[in-house]
Amino acid sequence: MSTTNALLYCAVNGITNNTNGIGRQTKTFLATLARHHHRLSAHAGAFTPYLAVPEPGPATWGYNEDDLRYARRVVEGLSGQVLALPYDTDRPFWQPDTWRQLAGEAARAASHLADRHDKVLAVGVDTPFAGLAHHAGAHPDVEVLLTLFSTARITERPHPDPDRIAWEEDAIAAANLHPRAWVADIGAFLTRHLQDQYGLDPARLRSWPSGLHLTSADLTPPSRTEAEHIVRALGIPAGRPVVAAVGRTDHTKGLDLLIEAFAPLRDDVHLAMVAVPTDDDRAALLDSYRDRSAELGLSATIVGRYDRDIPRALAAWPDTVAMAVPSRGETLANIVFETALWAQHTGAVVLAPHLDGFPEQITDGRNGLLYDPAPGALTAGLRRALALTSDERLRLRTAAHRRVVAERNAAEHLAALLATFWQPRTTPVARLQGHPATDARTPRSQAPTSTRHPLEATP
Template identity: 50%
Template sequence: MTTARGGRPPSRALLYCTFNGAANCTNGIGRQTQTLLGTLTRRWEKLTAITGPFTPYLAIPEPGPATWAYDPHLLAATCRTVESSGGRILPLAYDTTAAFWTPPVWRQLSQQAAETARTLAGRYDHVAVIAVDTPFAGTGRAFLEGALLPPGAGTVEILLTLYGTAYVHSHPAPDPGRLAWEQRSLTVAGQPGVRVADIGEAFTRHLITEYAVDPAHLVPYRCSLDLTAPDLQPMPAADALQITATFGVPLDRPIVLAVGRTDPTKGFDQLITAVAPLRDIVHLVAVIVAFSDADPLTRTYRQQIADAGLRATYVDRFTRDLPRALASLPHTVAVVCPSRGESLANLPFEVGLWARHQGPIVVAPALGGFPETITDLDNGLLYNPADPGGLTAALQHVIAMDDTARSAIRQRAYHRVVRERDVVTAYAETLTRAFTPTPDPTR
């Protein structure tokens, strides 16, 4: 182990900058934050036995009424978790009257994250910053363009951790403002102290091709799960049946489940169209979380379901219990991810754990990160997204499967998640690299 001045072991801090999962939890990025928090409580000793000790900090947009799906009880629990490991929550002020998903807000958050890293460098020998997704993509540039660290300050390593880009999420054409922000943010990758997270093969190829990221400047950051988390275990049948009844889900037909947010890229309109020919066979459960009460896509999807004559349960608020319950029951045959674009989805991993004994298999398009996590007819089903009838045919295939075939796919899905997605292994690899300063050619 390297030593700090005076021969003592180096002090180290992790600054995790995110906008979801601490005071709200409505998407995959929120689940990644929750995975980190779970690691601090359940896997801390095992992780630090590999990485060495460090102090965790969580930097988030200042929480309050402007935070969508704001949950003060979750925030309080997050504070307790971080503080139990010696760190704390660091709120970042921003213009709460402005639209969150715009470059001016992202610039404010990235600049504050950079200044927070600079402050921590005055207290620690090494600071590793994980800057999560588009709102914090400018952290590296803001840090490099800010004041120089004072003599004696620690090193700062910033890992720009994107989970999507304008090309992936701005369907059908990239949003110019977001695209320019991402391009400018990523041009500093490779400068001393700034690297880019490699979250998966397909998305990394996208960053290399569309954003000219040099592969030499990548750090592995595998999407992972705390395999010991209570909410990743199959739900007991009695509890699962009670929850499905609470939501009014009938169990007299095979269930097709979809989970996501009201984003055109998620492709729920395509799913509804694909399920329409099966209207007399299946019951659709669509958990599609609205960005706000006035989100027009909620009305659009409900109307499309009605026009298609589908029997369906539509839930427009976040719930983790219902997907877990349905994935734990034999009545559910498929969990569908009908995305038009996806860098790497968490849901297939969670379903693999929930459905290990009984329940659904994952059906997804052969695009984005899905083919690197799903092998067709091995641990799930892939369909050709260019084939208008591809998703319908895939669902028909799943419905026609016998229990033995479906069970074999579920078991392979479970074992692949356990083999490839353990959070301790993933974080140990990432933090070992992130706490290692990159050489500065000017010195």
């Protein structure tokens, strides 16, 4: 029996692939481990990290061996492992029967770890691992933390999949019943949503705010030369205001709404949109965005691939007046936090709808701009962003940067979370805040340092 605890992080994205915001959260988790594991252990007790991921291979959308190598390098350097969970790869992945199988395999992995460690905390990331709540009582030394980042009622409006809703409802009901099952409080909107729409018992909550690894090199602003090289390579015209946007070709991201809202502004501003297909079915949306942009006569650059340097450059480019986030549904948008860091010196102010989690990210007129999700309001919001003076944009960007740094430190959040499950130590959590040093147990080569690192997140 090891004298350390075990942290088992179960995720379908960010370990062997990286195709959405959940992958970004996993990359944040890995970077936090790589830089801060020693300090996390000093605060919450010694622990070994493990990753559980659906068995990687041809069935994994966006499979990337570099992603897997990076994940292994981080956890194996801390004496942990990447655990491949078997499942029926002939079945469709995004349906409850597959998730049920994965949750059962993850629970078995947690039980095996409990035979080797004092305590195990199994973190089930988002909907596919919500079924872990049903296994919370399987081993007395295993606790489960469901970490949902959204629900079908948010991302699939107005007609959510009833099977997915039932899966989510059953998971929350199980968490309410098991004394060793908990639900992460990642933000005020989602927590209210889970309580009001899914009946979550507030007593089952554990605070774990959504955050960033603030000292990652890819979250630093690019130099003017770096940004100009990328912007010019994309063919974005000089001397014209730019509105940027980044998102998947997914209906909920609302990129089609932004294109329509641009029509009255076609002579005044250039649209720089990164629209990334996440599967073959959604590749057609990219073509539709380009076709509609041409029909409307927009001045637009629509990029159909993701390179993390592109949104970083666009956010910090002096001609970029706004980073538009026109989502139809969003819990907490990573791009809002990231833009605050990239554009701290020059560049974009975030423009987003006044719905879901955006109001807890943005206070209108203080650290960004919000618009009502009503017909014509997005165009009015774009006009408002274009009308900002240089001093007003500077004030908004400065406030956005300060707020993210103060509120979104992933290392600080993880230290506080682990201390609630394991024996608290006397090291103040604040000592982790913004610490640039690499963890003493992890060679510097294992931490992502290049701003062109292929493993940092996709939209």
